[in-house]
Amino acid sequence: xxxxxELARNALLGLKRVFFDRIFERSFWTWRRHPAIIIPTMLGSxxxxxxxxxxxxxxxxxxxxxxxxxxxxxxxxxxGSSGLLGVLQDPTFSLTIVPVLLVMLVALVxxxxxxxxxxxxxxxxxxxxxxxxxxxxxxxxxxxxxxxWRAMAWTLFLSNLITWGPAAIGYALIIxxxxxxxxxxxxxxxxxxxxxxxxxxxxxxxLSVFTVYSYPAVVVDQVSGLRAIRQSFRVASHNLGITLTYxxxxxxxxxxxxxxxxxxxxxxxxxxxxxxxxxxFLLTPIxxxxxxMIYYYAGPSIPEMxxxxxxxxxxxxxxxxxxxAWVKIKTGLSEGxxxxxxxxxxxxxxxxxxxxxxxxxxxxxxSVNGVAGFFLSLGYQPGHGNSLxxxxxxxxxxxxxxxxxxxxxxxxxxxxxxxxxxxxxxxxTIMFNGFILGVLLAPQLSPSVTMFLAxxxxxxxIEIPSFVLSGSVGIRLGYAAWKARFRRGxxxxxxLSKTLRLAVYVVVGLAPLFFIAGLIEADIxxxxxxxxxxxx
Amino acid sequence: xxxxxxxxxxxxxxxxxxMRARTDVAVPASYLLLPLASYLLWAVFVVAWWxxxxxxxxxxxxxxxxxxxxxxxxxxxxxxxxVYTLMNRANKHFSxxxxxxxxxxxxxxxxxxxxxxxxxxxxxxxxxxxYKLSRGEHERSAVMWALLASIPVIGGMFLVAALWLxxxxxxxxxxxxxxxxxxxxxxxxxxGLQGISVRHASVASRDILGVLxxxxxxxxxxxxxxxxxAGCLVLIYxxxxxxxxxxxxxxxxxxxxxxxxxxxxESDILRSLxxxxxxxxNVGAG
Numbered sequence: 001x002x003x004x005x006e007l008a009r010n011a012l013l014g015l016k017r018v019f020f021d022r023i024f025e026r027s028f029w030t031w032r033r034h035p036a037i038i039i040p041t042m043l044g045s046x047x048x049x050x051x052x053x054x055x056x057x058x059x060x061x062x063x064x065x066x067x068x069x070x071x072x073x074x075x076x077x078x079x080g081s082s083g084l085l086g087v088l089q090d091p092t093f094s095l096t097i098v099p100v101l102l103v104m105l106v107a108l109v110x111x112x113x114x115x116x117x118x119x120x121x122x123x124x125x126x127x128x129x130x131x132x133x134x135x136x137x138x139x140x141x142x143x144x145x146x147x148x149w150r151a152m153a154w155t156l157f158l159s160n161l162i163t164w165g166p167a168a169i170g171y172a173l174i175i176x177x178x179x180x181x182x183x184x185x186x187x188x189x190x191x192x193x194x195x196x197x198x199x200x201x202x203x204x205x206x207l208s209v210f211t212v213y214s215y216p217a218v219v220v221d222q223v224s225g226l227r228a229i230r231q232s233f234r235v236a237s238h239n240l241g242i243t244l245t246y247x248x249x250x251x252x253x254x255x256x257x258x259x260x261x262x263x264x265x266x267x268x269x270x271x272x273x274x275x276x277x278x279x280x281f282l283l284t285p286i287x288x289x290x291x292x293m294i295y296y297y298a299g300p301s302i303p304e305m306x307x308x309x310x311x312x313x314x315x316x317x318x319x320x321x322x323x324x325a326w327v328k329i330k331t332g333l334s335e336g337x338x339x340x341x342x343x344x345x346x347x348x349x350x351x352x353x354x355x356x357x358x359x360x361x362x363x364x365x366x367s368v369n370g371v372a373g374f375f376l377s378l379g380y381q382p383g384h385g386n387s388l389x390x391x392x393x394x395x396x397x398x399x400x401x402x403x404x405x406x407x408x409x410x411x412x413x414x415x416x417x418x419x420x421x422x423x424x425x426x427x428x429t430i431m432f433n434g435f436i437l438g439v440l441l442a443p444q445l446s447p448s449v450t451m452f453l454a455x456x457x458x459x460x461x462i463e464i465p466s467f468v469l470s471g472s473v474g475i476r477l478g479y480a481a482w483k484a485r486f487r488r489g490x491x492x493x494x495x496l497s498k499t500l501r502l503a504v505y506v507v508v509g510l511a512p513l514f515f516i517a518g519l520i521e522a523d524i525x526x527x528x529x530x531x532x533x534x535x536x
Numbered sequence: 537x538x539x540x541x542x543x544x545x546x547x548x549x550x551x552x553x554x555m556r557a558r559t560d561v562a563v564p565a566s567y568l569l570l571p572l573a574s575y576l577l578w579a580v581f582v583v584a585w586w587x588x589x590x591x592x593x594x595x596x597x598x599x600x601x602x603x604x605x606x607x608x609x610x611x612x613x614x615x616x617x618x619v620y621t622l623m624n625r626a627n628k629h630f631s632x633x634x635x636x637x638x639x640x641x642x643x644x645x646x647x648x649x650x651x652x653x654x655x656x657x658x659x660x661x662x663x664x665x666x667y668k669l670s671r672g673e674h675e676r677s678a679v680m681w682a683l684l685a686s687i688p689v690i691g692g693m694f695l696v697a698a699l700w701l702x703x704x705x706x707x708x709x710x711x712x713x714x715x716x717x718x719x720x721x722x723x724x725x726x727x728g729l730q731g732i733s734v735r736h737a738s739v740a741s742r743d744i745l746g747v748l749x750x751x752x753x754x755x756x757x758x759x760x761x762x763x764x765x766a767g768c769l770v771l772i773y774x775x776x777x778x779x780x781x782x783x784x785x786x787x788x789x790x791x792x793x794x795x796x797x798x799x800x801x802e803s804d805i806l807r808s809l810x811x812x813x814x815x816x817x818n819v820g821a822g
Contacts, residue, residue: 020677021627245677252683256609259688263605307547307631309555314617 040123117153139497151224170197273406332509363438405518423478430471662719
């Protein structure tokens with residue numbers, strides 16, 4: 001066998017090497033063969049929605065309670081004149097708002113750390129599995145997530161503390177000294193803080209290169225915390241060349257994509273969502289997989305990765321990948337249709353619709369009781385649409401439509417998968433969407449119901465049911481998570497895996513609907529709005 | 537969690553020889569148009585950007601600059617593909633050659649028992665030469681160098697650096713490979729097999745070009761006193777860009793003779809050391 005001969009000889013002569021391009025290429029093909037490896041990345045955005053849902057719930061509840069007690073207008077007046085700090089310093093409101101904010105922050109930090117631990121445990125675990133196996137089922141996402149989440153959460157906390165601690169200290173010094181910038185001593189303190197920040201930030205950047213393998217270490221070597229960080233330091237320092245190559249490739253990829261967004265933005269082409277999709281679903285999984293496998297092949301007992309020829313990547317990206325994506329979308333559409341008409345799913349549809357309706361009612365209530373007036377005081381003109389739409393060149397409108405589509409689609413993916421948090425985040429996110437709509441529905445902000453409908457219905461007739469559907473599948477996912485957590489049993493675990501698979505397919509199937517809605521919103525809705533008296 | 541490369545395929549001499557069609561590929565000269573377009577577009581971009589107020593004010597050219605920026609990025613991406621192709625071709629050629637020679641030497645080792653110890657000395661020498669070849673060659677990241685070369689404006693410098701490295705690596709590879717081949721040839725003959733046609737097929741070193749571009753750039757750096765910093769930078773950009781285009785052309789053509797030499801000696805190896813394993817190792821989606 002060729003490799004054994006070569007490897008034995010290389011090991012004997014101390015010639016074992018880790019090749020970046022070989023690993024990178026195989027990472028691409030692993031990503032292509034196992035689409036399930038992008039689900040943890042989706043879970044990452046779902047985690048953000050879970051965290052956001054806590055904030056939005058607090059905001060909605062605070063606004064509603066103030067509206068019920070008749071204090072909302074005053075709160076908004078104080079907010080308008082002195083900002084959030086003014087509201088916090090006002091004794092009338094601080095008694096309510098300060099404890100609520102404290103509880104919210106106390107809830108956010110552990111949820112963020114534990115959630116990220118679960119997501120990264122799932123992500124890096126599935127990479128290792130996908131590298132070696134011919135098929136990776138969706139249930140692996142959950143199994144890997146629950147296998148090492150504690151170790152990963154602890155490692156993540158320590159790793160970030162060690163890596164970004166110096167930069168955070170420097171930044172805190174700047175913030176602290178900026179408060180007293182009015183005096184000459186304050187200016188000197190600020191300048192000192194800035195000069196201290198620079199080396200501290202540089203130290204953080206250097207540290208980030210050496211702690212880059214902390215998460216793979218948790219999964220590959222079954223270590224955690226400081227041991228994982230130590231392992232990462234060891235591997236990075238022994239393989240500095242390939243570690244720097246990885247870091248450089250990552251930085252340049254992101255930098256070039258940012259440059260594309262920048263240039264496109266200057267001529268009115270919004271590409272942010274497109275770049276987010278490319279980063280989230282293509283580059284991040286491939287680069288993280290590459291990183292994991294660099295760590296793996298750097299192991300002393302692991303033989304050198306053998307020479308293999310791979311099919312050309314570019315041909316695959318341009319010819320086969322779109323076809324493969326379309327096949328998944330078609331499957332998603334049929335799964336979504338079955339989900340919609342399934343009688344067993346009616347309670348979830350009803351709950352999601354209820355969340356949306358409840359949100360509209362709450363939004364409308366707080367709007368007529370003060371929020372609408374606040375918006376008017378800020379200069380909002382009823383019947384006047386977003387002037388950015390009028391300023392965009394006509395060829396940019398389809399691009400705007402695609403940007404809206406991708407943004408809404410990403411939100412719907414995150415909404416559906418955030419249901420893993422026992423359904424509540426999906427419910428709250430849908431409710432918040434209704435809340436925004438309810439706020440705009442107030443007569444002070446909408447000159448007439450006809451004008452309001454002209455602005456919402458053309459695209460909303462597709463977009464709103466699609467959002468509600470993503471909420472519905474999210475609530476079902478929450479129900480499945482609840483069953484798997486509190487009624488332990490293999491059948492409930494299987495139900496959760498099945499529902500996660502369904503949720504992924506449903507949101508993938510929603511893509512064409514959001515695409516149509518996005519194009520309508522950018523190209524047709526403004527035109528209809530003008531017909532019904534809107535100005536831009 | 538433990539990992540195992542259970543799916544590692546067995547690659548025989550014939551498979552490795554067959555892979556030549558995919559590793560030792562000719563890069564079309566028309567590919568030169570891509571870096572040329574990138575070079576010209578970024579030159580125009582810099583001039584237009586300067587004309588539009590260098591980002592300090594909103595000039596009439598602002599829209600043109602942005603459009604040029606987007607088109608320039610697309611051209612840079614295309615140019616970086618050429619860099620990737622050249623570097624990847626070198627990597628794949630080196631790796632395949634090492635694997636092929638390693639397989640041939642393994643095969644010869646296994647035959648020594650039947651042919652006697654007369655061939656042991658050249659075979660040990662072949663082992664040593666192969667070690668030197670393996671240790672002396674670098675598989676540089678084509679992905680990283682392609683990305684570096686795609687950085688607007690300053691990417692030209694990375695392009696020159698990448699081409700310099702490719703040229704040096706090819707020259708070194710040809711020299712070290714020849715030593716292994718001579719030993720393999722002697723081992724084969726010692727084993728009673730038909731030898732291989734070893735001839736000098738070096739790849740030209742382009743160090744002189746690298747030294748030249750460095751010296752010219754340094755001299756142009758001094759022109760800052762005469763032309764100002766902007767003029768000096770433009771001059772360096774134009775020089776490095778022009779050199780990189782010439783070098784690209786040379787890098788596309790340089791290995792052709794070496795590849796044709798491979799086609800000869802690989803046929804000889806295959807004739808002398810045929811194997812039954814014909815399954816090529818391949819990674820892909822179908």
